[in-house]
Amino acid sequence: MKNSTLFLALGTAVLLTGCKSLQTPVPVVGPQSDLSALVGDWNGEYTSPETGRSGSISFTLQAGKDTAIGSVLMVPKAQNLPVTAGAAADRPAVMGSATQKPGSLLTIRFVRLEGSQILGTLDPYRDPDCGCQLATTFRGEFKDASTIEGTFNTVGSGMEHLPSSGRWKVTRLVP
Numbered sequence: 001m002k003n004s005t006l007f008l009a010l011g012t013a014v015l016l017t018g019c020k021s022l023q024t025p026v027p028v029v030g031p032q033s034d035l036s037a038l039v040g041d042w043n044g045e046y047t048s049p050e051t052g053r054s055g056s057i058s059f060t061l062q063a064g065k066d067t068a069i070g071s072v073l074m075v076p077k078a079q080n081l082p083v084t085a086g087a088a089a090d091r092p093a094v095m096g097s098a099t100q101k102p103g104s105l106l107t108i109r110f111v112r113l114e115g116s117q118i119l120g121t122l123d124p125y126r127d128p129d130c131g132c133q134l135a136t137t138f139r140g141e142f143k144d145a146s147t148i149e150g151t152f153n154t155v156g157s158g159m160e161h162l163p164s165s166g167r168w169k170v171t172r173l174v175p
Contacts, residue, residue, distance in 0.1 A: 024070070026108045044169045046168035047167060048164055053077050055106075119138070120138050130160040130161050
């Protein structure tokens with residue numbers, strides 16, 4: 001049992017390192033005065049009761065930049081892997097048995113900031129259940145200076161995926 005725990009810990013560390021290096025540039029549009037509210041490192045999660053999926057969100061925006069670095073980790077419901085924001089590593093952690101595959105890394109395509117409102121999209125991606133292509137849009141609002149909460153909607157390219165929605169939340173990490 002101790003060997004499998006060690007294997008999981010090492011596997012999680014490798015996944016965290018890989019996720020950090022796979023984050024992609026995300027254009028962020030809005031007045032510079034609004035963009036300054038997004039400066040920093042953010043971590044959080046999303047859930048969809050409709051699909052049974054959950055995952056983690058992370059992004060970073062440096063002061064004076066109009067491009068953030070970010071990603072979304074989706075864990076398919078069939079894997080039943082809990083996902084948590086890893087406070088110690090400042091990145092998401094994925095847990096599960098050594099035989100389960102990790103989630104899919106999704107790319108945030110675009111973010112627009114208008115006052116306290118955030119709108120954005122993910123790059124199209126394959127649904128792990130039906131194999132069809134999905135498109136996700138999200139919207140959120142600053143609840144305070146270090147918390148953003150919102151909703152997302154996902155539609156599929158075919159009849160095998162019904163439209164679905166969920167909630168997300170990120171918080172700014174304290175350096």
